[in-house]
Every structure is written in C-alpha cells, then in structure tokens.
Amino acid sequence: xxxxxAFDDVFVQYIGENxxxxxxxxxxxxxxxxxxxxxxxxxxxxxxxxRKYYESYIEIEKKFNCSEEGVKLDGRIDESLFILYTNAxxxxxxxxxxxxxxxxxxxxTSGGSVLQFNEEEHKAIYxxxxxxxxxxxxxxxxxxxxxxxxxxxxxRHIKGELQQSVEIPEDEGGFSLHVFP
Numbered sequence: 001x002x003x004x005x006a007f008d009d010v011f012v013q014y015i016g017e018n019x020x021x022x023x024x025x026x027x028x029x030x031x032x033x034x035x036x037x038x039x040x041x042x043x044x045x046x047x048x049x050x051r052k053y054y055e056s057y058i059e060i061e062k063k064f065n066c067s068e069e070g071v072k073l074d075g076r077i078d079e080s081l082f083i084l085y086t087n088a089x090x091x092x093x094x095x096x097x098x099x100x101x102x103x104x105x106x107x108x109t110s111g112g113s114v115l116q117f118n119e120e121e122h123k124a125i126y127x128x129x130x131x132x133x134x135x136x137x138x139x140x141x142x143x144x145x146x147x148x149x150x151x152x153x154x155x156r157h158i159k160g161e162l163q164q165s166v167e168i169p170e171d172e173g174g175f176s177l178h179v180f181p
Contacts, residue, residue, distance in 0.1 A: 003063065005056025007082060013073075021075030024083060025060060027053070030150060031088035038094060042128050048084070050129060050142075057082055057138045082142045087112075087150040096121050112147035 004011065007025035016022045029047050040048040060080075063073045096115060117139045119126050129135050 003059075005059045006052050007056050007060065010085075016079070020079055023073065023075060023080040025056075025080065026083045026085050029084060029086040029088065031086055032150065034088040036086070036088055036090045036094065036144065036146060038091065038124065041094075041125060050125065051132075053082065053084065053142060054129070054132055054135070054138050057142070058134065061134075078137075078141070080141060082138070083145055084143070085145045085148055087148050087153075088146060090115055090144060090146045094122070110149035110153070112145060112149070115144040115146060117142065 002008070004025060007027050009028045010024070010026035012024040012026070014022050031047070036048050040046055041050045043049045044051055046052070060073070060082075061077045064075065064077050066072055090113075094115065095113075096118060117125060119136075126135070126139075132138070
C-alpha cells in the first residue's frame with residue numbers, strides 16, 4: 001500500500017467486536033541469524049530504526065479521516081497497531097519482563113514472541129527519543145514480533161493450517177503451497 005511509509009508490506013483492516021474499525025500496519029524484515037539491538041533501534045536509519053517507524057506513524061496518522069486526495073483511513077489511530085515482524089531475535093537486554101496480553105494481533109504470530117516497549121524497562125529509548133512529540137502514543141501502539149517463522153517455516157505453518165481447515169490429509173498428493181514475498 002502506498003502512502004504509509006515503512007509499514008507498506010501488509011495492511012490489515014478489520015471490524016472489531018464493537019463494530020469499530022481496526023488497522024494493523026506491518027513491516028516484514030527477514031534477518032537470518034541476527035539480533036535486534038538497542039543501537040539499531042536508536043539509529044537514525046536502518047531496518048530496525050524506531051525513528052524511521054515513528055516518522056511513518058506520523059505520516060499514517062494524517063491519513064485518518066482526512067479530506068485530501070490519496071490514501072484515506074476510516075476509524076482512529078488509537079485503534080491501530082504498528083508491527084515490525086521479523087525472524088530475528090531481540091537482544092536479551094531489550095526483552096521485557098512484563099507479560100503482554102495479545103489481542104487481535106494474535107493471528108499474526110507464528111511461534112515467536114512480542115516486544116512492547118514500556119518506560120520502566122526501556123528507559124534509554126524513551127530518554128533518547130524524548131523530543132519526538134508523539135513518542136509515547138507511538139510506542140504504545142508499536143510492537144516487534146520477533147523470532148517469528150522465516151519464509152520456509154511459514155510455508156509449512158500455512159500449509160498445516162490449510163490442511164487442518166479444509167481437512168486434507170497430510171499424505172494427500174498434489175497439494176502444494178508456496179508463499180511468495
């Protein structure tokens with residue numbers, strides 16, 4: 001989807017239980033045998049730069065209920081999630097001790113974990129980026145889905161789900177699935 005900055009890989013719009021419009025903006029990063037570090041998160045550029053995702057968040061916020069031409073989004077930004085989805089692990093120092101309740105975004109997990117920033121455990125991030133006007137709002141809506149399935153694992157995961165859903169036996173010939181980037 002164009003006009004939404006760094007979150008242009010997957011856009012999911014759905015209606016919640018109370019008929020509110022929810023959105024998930026997802027950026028996919030396949031990084032074999034890498035760890036997401038504090039240095040990468042605080043960098044001005046790069047695949048894991050929080051500043052880059054923050055700038056896209058601000059860009060997307062302007063698309064909600066706007067009257068300009070181009071991409072328009074119904075609903076509210078506070079009913080949206082911004083997800084960085086990766087097969088990379090997260091540096092141990094970044095992992096939170098708090099248990100995060102996963103809601104609708106649970107459909108996006110593939111065996112890994114979810115990191116949500118909080119001011120207590122990620123003080124350095126909040127301090128280094130404190131001059132960004134809507135930092136707290138952004139970080140409250142931003143998640144890193146890490147150690148998720150890579151492309152090959154995802155292929156097996158989706159195939160298994162489809163086989164179960166349509167009740168196709170595993171040894172059934174002729175059934176193949178390929179996930180393309």
